Amino acid sequence: MPSIVEVAKRAGVSIATVSNVIRGTKRVSPALQERVQLAIRDLDYYPNELARSLKVKQTRMLVMVLPDITNPFFPEIIRGAEDCAFQRGYFLMTANTDEQIGRERRIVSALRSYRVDGILLASAPGKDISHIESVLRAGLSIVCLDRTVSGIETDAVLLDNVRGAQECVRHLIQAGYRRIAIITGPLKLLTGRERLRGYGDALREADIEPDPALIFEGDFREDSGYRLSKEMLRRRRKPSAIFVCNGVMTLGVLKALEETGMLCPNDIALATFDDLMLDHSFHPHLTTVVQPSYEIGARAATILIDRIEGKLPKEPLVVRIAPTLIVRESTRPRRP
Amino acid sequence: MPSIVEVAKRAGVSIATVSNVIRGTKRVSPALQERVQLAIRDLDYYPNELARSLKVKQTRMLVMVLPDITNPFFPEIIRGAEDCAFQRGYFLMTANTDEQIGRERRIVSALRSYRVDGILLASAPGKDISHIESVLRAGLSIVCLDRTVSGIETDAVLLDNVRGAQECVRHLIQAGYRRIAIITGPLKLLTGRERLRGYGDALREADIEPDPALIFEGDFREDSGYRLSKEMLRRRRKPSAIFVCNGVMTLGVLKALEETGMLCPNDIALATFDDLMLDHSFHPHLTTVVQPSYEIGARAATILIDRIEGKLPKEPLVVRIAPTLIVRESTRPRRP
DNA sequence: ATGAAAGCGCTAACAA
DNA sequence: TTGTTAGCGCTTTCAT
16 A cells, blocks of 8 residues: 555655645645646555544544444434535444443444544443443543433434324324323333323323323333233233334234234224334334434434534534324224 | 553553553563553543554454445344454444445545455445455455455355245245246346346256246336336236245335235245345245345455455455245145 | 654644 | 655564
C-alpha cells in the first residue's frame, strides 16, 4: 500500500501539496493538481484513514450496536441510518450483541479503542450499565434506539409505544371485543411496560377494568408467544381477542392457534406489533401496529451527527415516533 | 481521552513499560505492573487502536459486506462469522450495499482507507468489478460468500446449489409429481444458474425432459414470485408442483396461490429454498432446502482469518457447503 | 527490567 | 502557491 510520501515523490511535489489536493484544503495550481491526481491513480493510492484520524481526532465512523440482528425489525432501521450517515459524510457499520450484556460491553470497548465518533445503541437489557456511563463520560456520543438504558440520560429515538398499543386496543374494542388478552414484552424493558400501559389506558377509557388474568408477560421471543397463548387457550374462560406486543411472538401465537384448531378471527381476534412480511402469506391478514423503521433509523443518525458536530443544545433530546395502525381481517368486527 | 503518556506519568514509568504491561510483550516487575494497572483504571484509559494499527499495520478489523440486510437469510451468517472472528481476536462489523454496485464500490473504498484486515463479501451483481480487482491487488484479503464475483479468483464459501436443488426436485418426483415448474433466481447469478441445473439434472435422471414452458426466471424478490406464479397458474396446462429457488420469492407465490384460491398440496405442491420462519405459521408447512447459514458464516470467517495470517496455500480455496432437505406437508405424496 | 527515541502516515501551522 | 516540520498515540529496537 503506497503512502502519501510515494505519491508526493512520483508527482514531484511535497506531501503537504498532496494532502491539499486530496482534501481541497488549500489552493493548488492546476498543473500540480493534475500531476498529483495522476500519481494517485497510477499508484492506486487510498489515503490512510487511520493516520488521518489519529491526527484530526475524529474517524467519521459510526456504529449501530444491535441486540439481535435476527429480528426483522432492525434491518430497515439500519438502512435509514446508513443513508443519513452517508449523506453527511460519515460511514456507518453494524455490530451485534445477541442480547448479551457481556458482548455489548466488549463491543463498546472495542469501539472506544477504535475511536469511533458515535454509537447508535439498542442496548441489551442488564443492570450493569457502567460501560455506557463511562463511555459517555469519555465524551463519545450515544443515541439510544428503540429502547433506552434506564438510569442513563442521553439522546434517544423511541417509538410512541403507549399510543401504538392504545390505538390498537381501542380498535379492538370498537370492533366489539371486550375480553382482550395481552402478551407483553419483558416488563423490565421500557418498551414492554409502555405497551402494557397503552393497553390498560384503552381499556379504562372504555370503562373496562383490566383483568390481571388476561395479562401475560412474554419476552419478545417466539417461544413465549407460543407458550403463553397455549396456556391462555387452555383456560375455561378464553379471551375473545389477543393483542401481541411484538411480531416475533406472534409467530408463536399463530403456531399455537393452529395446533389448537382455533380460527382467526372467528374463534379469536388477533392484533400485533410489527409487520413481519407475513401479511402476504398468512391467512387471515393481521391487524398490525407498524413502526416506521426507516424513519427511526434516519432520525437517530441525524441526532447523533448533530450531537457530534455540536449542533444540539446540551440537554438530551428524546424523540417519540408515531406508529401507524393497519387494520386487516384478523380483527374483523364481531357479530353481535 | 487520556493517552499512554498520561498513564505513564501517573504510574511514574515510561510509556514503553505501559505498552509492555498492556500487551504482555515483555516481562515487567509485579510492582510496576500494579502501578500501571492502577493508573489505567483511574484514568479509564482505552488504548488508541488507531495509533496501534498505524504502527503495526494491521487493524484486526473485519467487515462483512452484504447486498441486502433485509433478506432473512443473512443474519445467521453474520452470527457465525462474528463468533468465529471474536474467538480469534478479530472484530467484525457489517455494512450494507443494498444490491447497488455503486454503494458497494464506495463501501469497499472506505474499508480500504480504514485499512481493515479483510472483507467477507456477498457481492452485488454488476459487470464492473474493478474495485474488487484493485483491492485484491493491494493485498487485502477477500472471501466471497454465497455468491462469487465472476471473473475473480478468490477464496469462497458457497452452498452446494446443484445438489440442493437436485435433491429437492428428486423428492418431488418420488412423491409422484411430474409436471414440476421452477421459479429460478436471476440467471446472471451463479446461484441462479446452479439451482436451475440441479432441477434439470433431477428431471433427466428420472427420464423427464425439462419443459421450457415450466421454467420461469425470477429475480429472488418477492414480486417476481408473485407475478410468475400468477402467470403460470393462468395457463391451461398447470404444473402439479412448483419448486421456488429462494424464500423471499416463495412469499409471493403463497400470495398468488391464496388469490387464485388454489390449495397446497392438494391442488399444487410447493417446495422452496430457505427457511423463513414461515414453517410455524403458514399452513401447510413447506418442504424446504435449508442452508446451514451459521456454518457458512463461520467457515468463511475461518478462511478469511487463515488467509490473513498466511496459513493457507496460495491457490484460492473454494468450499461448498451441503444444504439439508426438510420434507414437510407441502409436498405430500400425490394420490395416484 | 526499564527507558529513550525513531517512525508508522497523515494534517496543519509556519516559513519561504 | 509550495514546502518543511512538529506531533497525533502507539510499538519496538536499542541502550542502559
